[in-house]
């Protein structure tokens with residue numbers, strides 16, 4: 645990982661940054677779908693649908709097809725929910741990266757570049773509910789460049805920035821399905837603080853977020 649260059653975001657990076665963010669986010673769809681299939685409500689729906697159709701139609705094929713259709717519909721719904729979440733984020737900070745992250749002294753947006761190509765992103769800004777902390781956001785590394793320590797280097801950049809600005813720590817939220825991210829944050833010293841339901845997906849998916857914190861002051 646000798647060639648990694650970490651620099652501030654520039655306007656020309658806009659498209660590639662959005663692409664890396666989108667890919668990182670959509671990677672969570674399969675794991676979220678599997679999680680949805682394990683929910684008791686979903687399993688009950690499948691069983692009820694199967695038994696009702698079996699009893700009324702006296703056919704085996706129809707209930708099987710109906711359950712498969714229900715599962716396919718559920719998969720589409722998970723994708724739809726993630727697309728909504730993505731759209732929402734694209735309309736907020738990702739629509740105005742410069743304005744959100746680069747016009748105040750305590751925020752920043754970085755990209756990781758290898759051989760002149762942007763392959764990773766990370767950002768931070770003051771945490772809304774914890775004024776002594778900055779919040780790490782938009783951590784994402786292209787699949788082709790994973791496992792080379794790029795995310796670790798980006799975490800160090802954020803920690804150093806946080807320390808230099810006199811904040812006590814860095815917090816972040818990640819999903820329960822983002823296991824690679826959980827490994828990463830725990831490897832660089834973050835501690836798990838709490839787990840809470842994601843307001844957008846909570847009712848349908850029982851989908852939790854984890855809050856991590858890293859203290860940066862000695």
Ligand SMILES: CC(C)(COP(=O)(O)OP(=O)(O)OC[C@H]1O[C@@H](n2cnc3c(N)ncnc32)[C@H](O)[C@@H]1OP(=O)(O)O)[C@@H](O)C(=O)NCCC(=O)NCCS
Pocket residue numbers: 668669671783784785786789790791792793794795796797816817818819822823824825826827828829831
């Ligand atoms: C999470 C993510 C940023 C990690 O990027 P990366 O560049 O591959 O991570 P690194 O190579 O710097 O690895 C950092 C540490 O995490 C660990 N790690 C990363 N992925 C792992 C995995 N799948 N299994 C076990 N450990 C893993 C590594 O062991 C490494 O520690 P080590 O070098 O001491 O062994 C990347 O997988 C990603 O972009 N995922 C999709 C988007 C996402 O989930 N973002 C986080 C949102 S909060």
